Amino acid sequence: MRATLIDSKELTPDIRHFVFEVPDVEKLDFMPGQFASLTQTINGKEITRAYSFASAPGEGNRFELCLNLVPDGLFSAQLFDMKPGDAVAMRPPLGTFTLRKPARDSIFVATGTGIAPFRSMLQAHLSDTSPSFTLLFGSRYEQGLVYKEEFDEMAGRYPHFHFWPILTRPEQGWKGRRGRVQGHVREAVGDRRDLDIYLCGLQEMVNETRAMLKEMGFDRKQILYEKYD
Secondary structure, three states: OOEEEEEEEEOOOOOEEEEEOOOOOOOOOOOOOEEEEEEEEOEEEEEEEEEEEEOOOOOOOOOEEEEEEOOOOHHHHHOOOEEEEEEEEEOOOOOOOOOOOOOOOOEEEEEEEHHHHHHHHHHHHHHOOOOOEEEEEEEEHHHOOOOOOHHHHHHHHHOOEEEEEOOOOOOOOOOOEOOOOHHHHHHHOOOOOEEEEEEEHHHHHHHHHHHHHOOOOHHHHHEEEEEEO
């Protein structure tokens, strides 16, 4: 099938939000946390890249992605150059980085565009009766905290959702948490060991956090992760 670009907007100079539509299906079925595989022929070679859905499944055939412009990357440059009406080949949704069933109190840890699957999960699952979710979102600079206003609004609406934006290079006046995101996981976990922990971002963050959680006594089945490099 082919996905047609409906709209895109710049979130930062190198991160963009995309809205696509799959015209030949009545409803696009995917689970929050899964990914879309997009394919382009570039310089005579077919290239496929996987991008997590950044929106919850809806009633129709639209979906959203959040991705960064990779330096010297061929595929992301092609996507950033797309205009509304342009189309790209797409394979059916795949992926196992989804909420465990039944869902229980969980901590989400993201860096960069690793925020995408958590935005999808929260849009789909956060409600008055949902488990408690805590989102730790790390970035170098405040502008990299994409969708921050949405998460702030969620935290204001639902007392059992907690949003922790964390910066490694904050500007003067930043009153939030500082440092690497993995350095705040122990505080978020506290004394609880009955949580599920979801990690999405660069390999270094994922590996360090997994090792720390195992040292803290978490079973590997409680730690779900997806690496973006």
